Amino acid sequence: MQHRPHTTVVMAMSADGKIADVRRSPARFGSLADKAHLERQVAASDAILFGAGTLRAYGTTLTVSHPQLLQQRTHQGKSVQPAHIVVTHSGKLNPEIHFFKQAVKRWLLTTKAGALYWQGRTEFEQIIILETSTQKIDISTALQHLTNLGITRIAVLGGGSLTASMLELNLIDELWLTVCPLILGGASAPTPVDGIGFLPQLAPRLQLLEVQTVEQEVFLHYRLQRLVD
Template identity: 70%
Template sequence: MVQHRPHTTVVLAMSADGKIADFKRSPARFGSGADKAHLEKQIAASDAVLFGAGTLRAYGTTLTVSQPILLQHRIQGGKTTQPIHIVITQSANLSPEIYFFQQPIRRWLLTTTAGAHSWQEHEQTLLVAGETTTKECPAKFEQILVFETPTGKIDTLAALQHLASIHITRLAVLGGGELVASMLESDLIDELWLTVCPLILGGTTAPTPVEGKGFISKLAPRLQLLEVKTVEQEVFLHYRLQR
């Protein structure tokens, strides 16, 4: 069945032993400047980026497009300077103090009915507090998208179909592993860019690019290698999902 949804590309950096963070789930800042430039290029090529609440909590920010040539290409293509940044979370349990809410970007929230109510109540509290404090801009999402399955989980396919209906054609998925796993399980990933960085993190609890329950080998998603690039000590692997 054809899915009318954006073209999705997972973009992640990992250690040589396949970890996207250490066992403390610290922000993964082990990628080089070349890896950051590569990530920015993928973000600039997208209409929107999608990432989980865990990823946002770890970093506190999202990567914006800053390279002049990338900004120029977006403007020449009739796009805004920055793609839409979409946080996907069941609970919407996010701190309004993180720098993400001060970045000059369009922020959307993809959540459940309960998550939307929780965040809206949170924002009302911030607005009331703002009347008596010097806080200039309470945390705010431009849009709150609610797509829910009968079991109360986020209906990611329905959400992606909605994005396609409003002309979001390319979506970059920036983690974490639980989100990537759920999207792979639902056959919602088209391509992957994996940067292999020259370090070993180890740890049975350290997160990997794909978490979740896992796949048995006979039913595991199969990949086609499209491109391999080596920049100094890092290897950039570009895959397409086989269907």
């Protein structure tokens, strides 16, 4: 039995599989259809999970604004906005960015060292400190803890390092990948899954659930195949 929230990675990428350019600039190449798709995934979730690098790049987070989606959340007894959870080992974030002015519940998932900077501050409603023996974030235990807080569905919005770490621990259930009609290139440009990579025999396997084409973009919906449940 799964004692953690259902997790769905949602990312847009270029046709050559890059989620940003070599400068790691904010990826704004998705269409309005892609943004609407992302907002639907956010609205369907109890919490949004993203790494510090993603937050530093954008300086903001995507909130639910469409009236119908807001109404659906209200009818389901949910808060207007899901919780927005930043994952960072160091805790080093600029408190002046727009994210800290947005009307959302901000949670911080970090280490003991990362929490020090935010002691006595009010920017985060909750600070969750869970670390391994190597003083890294214990993401697996963190997801179990989020279940105890009533979080049943999570949208993972990047970046590639966070997604890689969760895939390595078998903590991802689904992926939505939007393929956008441009080529970014660059050996150092980030991809949906960074990290050290997987050898073919150990690579996570996917089951294609759905393909949608909207104008020039392709929306791919996958489920992670489980060898052992």
